Amino acid sequence: MNRWVTIEAAELAVKLLKSENARLKAEVKKLKLTLKEDRQIFRKDSNDLRFEKDKAEQSLENAKAEIVRLRSFTIRTIIPNEELQAQVERLTKAGDAMAEHALLAHWGSFQYFPIGWKKLISEWNAAKEVQS
Secondary structure, three states: OOOOOOHHHHHHHHHHHHHHHHHHHHHHHHHHHHHHHHHHHHHHHHHHHHHHHHHHHHHHHHHHHHHHHHHHHHHHHHHHHHHHHHHHHHHHHHHHHHHHHHHHHOOOOHHHOOHHHHHHHHHHHHHHHHHO
16 A cells, blocks of 8 residues: 555545535534524423422412411311300200209199290290201
C-alpha cells in the first residue's frame, strides 16, 4: 500500500467528511427540536400535574372542613338529642308516677275520681300515645 494519498483521494475524503458533517449537523438540529418539544411537553405536563395537585389539595381541605362541620353538627344536635331523649324518658316516668299516685290517692278507682283529675290523666295518657 502506498502511504501517499492522491489529491483525488483527499478531495473525496474531504467531500465524504463534509457530507457526514452536514448529516450530523442535521441530526443535531433534529435532536434539538425534539428536545425542545419534549421540554414543552414536560412543562405542560408539569403544569397540569401541579394544577391537579392543587385541586386535590383543595378537595382535601374541603373534606377536612366538612368533617369539622359534621363533628360540630354531631356535638350540637345528636348528642343533645340523646340527652333530650333521656330527659323525655325521665319526665314520662315522672308523669306516669304522678298519674298512678293520683289514682291511688283518690279512692283507687278511676270512676270515682274527681272530673278534673280524670281529664288530666286521660290527656296525659293521650299525649304519651302521640309521642310514641
